[in-house]
Amino acid sequence: MDNDTEVISLEADDIKRRIFMIRGRQVMLDKDLAELYGYEVKNLNRQVKRNIRRFPKDFMFQLTQNEMDILRCQNVTTSVKSRTLPYAFTEQGIYMLATVLRGELAETQSIFIMRAFREMRHFVANNAALFDRISKVELKQLETDKKFDQLFEYIGEHTETNQKLFFDGQIYDAFSLLIELIQKADQEIILIDGYVDVSTLNVLAKKKSGVAVTIYTFKKTKLTVQDVAVFNAQYPQLEVKYTSVFHDRFLILDGKTVYHIGASLKDAGKKCFAVSLMKDAGPELMKKLAQCK
Structure with a gap:
């Protein structure tokens, strides 16, 4: 087979x-x-x-x-x-x-x-x-x-292996780095992204087994209840929450490591954007998310 x-x-x-x-x-x-x-x-x-x-x-x-x-x-x-x-x-x-x-x-x-x-x-x-x-x-x-x-x-x-800046058309490069980041999480992934769809889930599906995922997005998301159910059937556990507090995109790994992502995951590589590690930003963001619940 x-x-x-x-x-x-x-x-x-x-x-x-x-x-x-x-x-x-x-x-x-x-x-x-x-x-x-x-x-x-x-x-x-x-x-x-x-x-x-x-x-x-x-x-x-x-x-x-x-x-x-x-x-x-x-x-x-x-x-x-x-x-x-x-x-x-x-x-x-x-x-x-x-x-x-x-x-x-x-x-x-x-x-x-x-x-x-x-x-x-x-x-x-x-x-x-x-x-x-x-x-x-x-x-x-x-x-x-x-x-x-x-x-x-x-x-x-002589090639830089940990690229953080991507130009338009570097879709494969962008997804490669995003998947590497996703796979660093051992317990929990939090994605703050106002615009998510099924292609976002394709990236999150590369997570380690047993890692929980929470997405904070706008209420007018293209992600349906059926999309979430299908994802959870194979890659549990995903939860989607709604908020309009955030403008930028953030990826939080295990509640402490924070990356600022210049583009929605679904659009990564379509235009020039950057991925930046934000030191010591985890506690503040987690506190703000607690207020959104």
């Missing part, structure tokens, strides 16, 4: 080799994602088709025969047995894929993939001039000659 496979142990560079630049976007193929998530390709694509509205063209697209031929020439699709042209998933598409697949393996592997994409983004940004000078043929030759490995190793040693 799908998703009963053990976690595939991969280094960051192993995942990076599965990330390709197609149509000017960094993507991964369905066959590689299926392997990482413990699914058969046909079953993974079946899950996507069942939730096709979540995968617009900028999230997922099917390769053309010409694109497939180019990849075959680069010896990256030799393991593809199907005659069907594969699907490519962008960063946003891969995140959405992790939300529709079931099982602990898919959740675990999505974290590794998030981090790999983040490092790839840093690599491309820090070496933009290099990419402008190198033709596609030369770029492939660099990869074949293992020179990319040397560049990745160098960039990895």
